[in-house]
Amino acid sequence: MSEPNEPKAAPHAVRDIDWIMAVLPHRYPILLVDRVLEIEPKKRIVAIKNVTINEEVFLGHFPGKPVFPGVLLIEGMAQAGGLLLLHDLPDREGKLLYFTGIEAAKFRRPVVPGDQVRFEVEVLRLRSSFCKVAGRALVDGELAAEAVLSTAMVDRGGRA
Numbered sequence: 001m002s003e004p005n006e007p008k009a010a011p012h013a014v015r016d017i018d019w020i021m022a023v024l025p026h027r028y029p030i031l032l033v034d035r036v037l038e039i040e041p042k043k044r045i046v047a048i049k050n051v052t053i054n055e056e057v058f059l060g061h062f063p064g065k066p067v068f069p070g071v072l073l074i075e076g077m078a079q080a081g082g083l084l085l086l087h088d089l090p091d092r093e094g095k096l097l098y099f100t101g102i103e104a105a106k107f108r109r110p111v112v113p114g115d116q117v118r119f120e121v122e123v124l125r126l127r128s129s130f131c132k133v134a135g136r137a138l139v140d141g142e143l144a145a146e147a148v149l150s151t152a153m154v155d156r157g158g159r160a
Helices: 017-023 070-086
Strands: 035-040 044-050 095-107 116-126 130-139 142-155
Touching: 017 035, 017 070, 035 070, 044 070, 070 095, 070 116, 070 130, 070 142, 095 130
Parallel strands: none
Antiparallel strands: 035 044, 044 116, 095 142, 116 130, 130 142
């Protein structure tokens, strides 16, 4: 905990979709982060996803009762984590992050069209090419999903 007079490190400013697309290789229909609200490099990120009825996934999940798939909430957490990990990497264009593990995934409430999902991701362990993060997906302050994710950073041109 910091001392009362010690200045608190301010999170980086909001990042828009242009910045997100410059950092992540994902594109429609799998890009699941619309905006970054806060970044503390190598520590935490807060990002949002606006869920609309226009999402292609709702054609089949489920007709007449649209529910955003839990696996896509996990993917959104992973993408937010990817933005955090690649944020200030000087050679990020040459890197990719692969999932290496998902632990303790829990789904607490459905996410439906009209919801805004807030992804909160925090670094638990960071090594040169491996990372473990804790992610949460919230809607209106209510926990929708949570998981611990592990990733490996690889060269984009190389094999896994």
